[in-house]
Amino acid sequence: MTKLTISLAQLRIQLARADDNLATATDMIAQAAANGADIVLLPELWSTGYDLENAQQHASNLGEGIFAQVADAARENHIAVYGSLLERRGEQVMNCATLYDAAGKLRGVYRKIHLFRLFDEHLWLSEGETPALLQAGWGAAGLAICYDLRFPELFRRYTVAHGAALMLLCAEWPLARVAHWRTLLQARAIENQCFVAATNSCGETGGTVFAGHSIIIDPWGQVITEASEDECLLTADIDLGEVERVRRAIPVFEDRRPDAYLGATLLTGGSRIRAES
Helix, strand or coil: CCEEEEEEEECCCCCCCHHHHHHHHHHHHHHHHHCCCCEEECCCCCCCCCCHHHHHHHCEECCCHHHHHHHHHHHHHCCEEEEEEEEEECCEEEEEEEEECCCCCEEEEEECCCCCHHHCHHHHCCCCCCCCEEEECCEEEEEEEHHHHHCHHHHHHHHHHHCCCEEEEECCCEHHHHHHHHHHHHHHHHHHCCEEEEECCEEEECCEEEECCCEEECCCCCEEEECCCCCEEEEEEEECHHHHHHHHHCCCCCCCCHHHHCEEEEEECCEEEEEEC
């Protein structure tokens, strides 16, 4: 299976109003299924937004609460669902992205590795420790959340170590840095010769205006579909077979030189200083 239909559910998140956000998300999940999508992506922390001071109150154990409701929506609509929520793990709270398959079964869990200090994530949340790769009938997909986008090492690992042909990313990315959003997503697609599907939130939430511009990008860096700044649902088809064709055309991974990346030659005032790392 190389053909995949993806929906991007770009929500206007209502801060700390989980029931209202769940109702909107459930409607979009049903609409995505009606559009024939195999998977729908929801934004980062879509049920609450960045109401992190009350993170303990909002968080649920994996498999319970809001997570169970997402699993139910996936199963009832026969569609896979990916997005992040607040997870309780003992005394910790994590920014946790889950992927439930069309039967409502949990297939992937990724806990955000890079916490965003500008939104005080590091004050209220605990860091994830490991990348997470989804193995599905259509191949391998790397999972990521928002600020992870600024760390190319994560995406390179998904590609080099696991051959990922698709990256799935959920976000709450501000409008003030929308140029970074688009540029970095295209860069991740081009440098890894893979598809990137990314869903963002939109509108004002908790004093911040979020960018929207949810997007799917092909392995050449071309935009397949992109949202505006308004709440919407986008659906597009991709052919994952294109990844192999692009990687044959420009064999980046065959031409990598990991052995040469271990050191650097520093030039200072005309002298050569060899630095080893």
